[in-house]
Amino acid sequence: MTTQYPQIRQYIGGQWQDGSGTGRTSVLNPATGQPLTELRHVSPGQLDQALDALSESAPPWRRTAPAERSRILRRAADLLRDRAERVARTLVLEQGKPLAEARAEILVSADILDWYAEEGRRAYGRVVPGEYGTRLSVIPEPIGPVAAFTPWNFPATSSVRKLGGALAAGCPIVLKASEETPGTAVGLFAALEDAGLPGGVANLVLGDPAEISAHVLGSPVIRKVSLTGSIAVGRHLARLAADHDQITTMELGGNAPVLVFPDVDVVAVAEALARAKFRNAGQVCNVPSRFFVHESIAEEFSSQLVRFADSLKVGDGLAEGTEMGPLANVRRRDAVAALVDDAVKGGAEVLAGGRPLDGPGFFHAPTVLAGVRDDQDVFRDEVFGPVVPLTTFRDLDEAVDRANDSPYGLGSFVFTASLDAATRASDALQAGMVGVNTTVLSRAETPFGGVKASGHGQESGTEGLDAYLVRKVVLQHPPITWDSTKGTA
Structure with a gap:
């Protein structure tokens, strides 16, 4: 056609x-x-x-x-x-x-x-x-x-x-x-x-x-x-x-935290979160953006993210088999590249991608960063690109406190098999929407909106x-x- x-x-x-x-x-x-x-x-x-x-x-x-x-x-x-x-x-x-x-x-x-x-x-x-x-x-x-x-x-x-x-x-x-x-x-x-x-x-x-x-x-x-x-x-x-x-x-806009607890199916959750994050080349305001992963599963989880990122077919959105397209404009591509470079200079480790792609168009490789600090721009700012910044946590209270330490409050996510952890975290997270074991926050039947700097009204x-x-x-x-x-x- x-x-x-x-x-x-x-x-x-x-x-x-x-x-x-x-x-x-x-x-x-x-x-x-x-x-x-x-x-x-x-x-x-x-x-x-x-x-x-x-x-x-x-x-x-x-x-x-x-x-x-x-x-x-x-x-x-x-x-x-x-x-x-x-x-x-x-x-x-x-x-x-x-x-x-x-x-x-x-x-x-x-x-x-x-x-x-x-x-x-x-x-x-x-x-x-x-x-x-x-x-x-x-x-x-x-x-x-x-x-x-x-x-x-x-x-x-x-x-x-x-x-x-x-x-x-x-x-x-x-x-x-x-x-x-x-x-x-x-x-x-x-x-x-x-x-x-x-x-x-x-x-x-x-x-x-x-x-x-x-x-x-x-x-x-x-x-x-x-x-x-x-x-x-x-x-x-x-x-x-x-x-x-x-x-x-x-x-x-938003910069949604996702809390991944040690009782999850690591392979399944890592793939679900990666699919959500790389959708629309990461140019989505209400998807997982700041990855807080329990320290006991962080190595396995990050390896699964890397596997998925490396397997994505990046190209023209009209081409057969394309799974991720370009950034929408040159401004976004350059902004994403600058944030990644700044994170690496600050000690973050590139596990996958990490660079714009050669050729015409505004493409950037699907990127996974480990060892990111909470105070780095790639973690604090809305990246709006195909970048997963990953850090670890030890317990629920620590994870929630760090997740809430942000001017944004649109979406947030919790992945756990524990009803207690899901309830406590969803009650404590400062956001207009909380997804528990789901990456979907937008439905016609439910209100969409945030708190704090993410805006007001729904x-x-x-x-x-x-x-x-x-x-x-x-x-x-x-x-x-x-x-x-x-x-x-």
Whole structure:
């Protein structure tokens, strides 16, 4: 099957249009470093069009029956499944991950839309008992127009979490997708359009992140801001949002610890963790990243990690048999290489990989480092690359204390056969999500989000819908009359 990269355009007010801004960005294939297309940025005038579209579409979309909103989202999910192969190949071309991973991401995105389609029909309020003749009601209502910002590492799932939650709740949305992976976003919006979403309810803008965020968040039209991105960008958007009292949801990355206890099946757990860590070339915020392995099994465990890392087939994501693709851009490849070099200078030992790979594209070898200290950058920072930094521990309390010694708090993991160890560790770990004997933290049915510097608010699950709702309290009493107030009116 040949793969043709799609035409990249803005989607504003229900119309596809070329960007009319002055800036341009080359969209690159990370497997070759060659350009796929040139993206012309959105202009300030087009951003105003998007804001006007939000204002105009907010009242009718708010009044649209939840069952009708559900029907549209379900149809979009079905269309995504029908087009999964085509959109997945676009994703590989612009982001680099293997085709099987890209295909899975598109199918999961369809499942997320289905989840929100049904959850939007269950945005229940409540009636509170009060005095006879009164009605005390709590009524959920859409928060209003939303501005959303998504990254390049999971351009489909990170977008549909925001699109699905906002649209199911009755909120129109403008989504600024990554300028490095615009083709996937175009595929998502085409599915929404073809599913019958009214024009102006969802808008796609592409261009310079700083210019778009300043313009859009500078408008009082926006009532809610949702970001998946870095800590620095999150703090910047939070400051912009504060000027207009815009409510924020921020998923700002992670550096998840994994605690591996001595009672595990070493071979099975090492392979499961390696598969998770090297998925998407390590460019995942919610996978095991800091490896704390009990000292009694550390040698066997590390040898199994090395065996797996050395066996991985690295190459173009569209090539047959590829198990790990390139880093998404040259910035990531160079940053990962610098962190590895710094760790080695500080005394860490390279057990596997440890270097960028020769040839075109932005490839780095799957890497395993032993003897890493907790204070080294490769351990403290979010590496966002195919690097396993490994250290050892003696007992549970020590492992938890060291795991919690981090500004991040998105995910964490525990692998053990002991119910006591699993319970104690999962209770004590400071994170928004804990995986016990699993590497999967993201499901449509459960909330996704972190604590500390990893952000605030949650997506997916009931909480993901709730993020786009406000509660109105209505306290209704009988009409006031002279008799009812006994002359005190």
